Amino acid sequence: MQGIESLLYGIGIAGVAVNAAAGVLDAGRKPFDLFGMVVVALAASLGGGTLRDVLLDRTVFWIADQSNLIAAIVAGLATFLVVRVVRLPPRLFLLPDALGLALFTVSGTQAAIAMGAPWLVASLMGVITGVFGGIVRDVLCNEVPLVFTAELYATASWAGALLLLALLEAGVSPGWAALAGATLVLVIRLGAIRFKWRLPVFIARS
Secondary structure (H helix, E strand, C coil): CHHHHHHHHHHHHHHHHHHHHHHHHHHCCCCCCHHHHHHHHHHHHHHHHHHHHHHCCCCCHHHHCCHHHHHHHHHHHHHHHHHHHCCCCCCCCHHHHHHHHHHHHHHHHHHHHHCCCCHHHHHHHHHHHHHHHHHHHHHHCCCCCHHHHCCCCHHHHHHHHHHHHHHHHCCCCHHHHHHHHHHHHHHHHHHHHHHCCCCCCCCCCC
């Protein structure tokens, strides 16, 4: 059990760091200073988990354990320094963003399960954890949030959360279930970026 808890804790920290990096890479397209970059990094990496914990009425994760806050700041600052000396493709942030989506979906779903949430609520908590930080990031960068306009995003997160829950119900160990769920999110999201998989777009009839 201790090993599983350590694995899930590591997934959460990794998700924080990756999303902080994605936030800085996205904000790098705007004329933000160092403080602005750190704000975006914190919003991107901590926003989803914060909303999840408020909804679940539990202590906000980065207040309970400041290691998450430190990971976000360090990853954001490190990425800021790298992008100042290395020219990177403008859409590179989509890769760490996809990985962060996968990691946060798993950690968010597991956190909801630990609080005794029913399966549908747990799956939606996974989606909220995965996508809300990106929404705040894009709003701060004055962009339309990816989750509303881009290739499959929240759908990929929900699919991974549901697979995780189904595997746990089938008796699969939490570690393998988490790996399978995160992998499905990543595969769908990267496939959507590569092949332009989208949901139907609403267009009102004139």
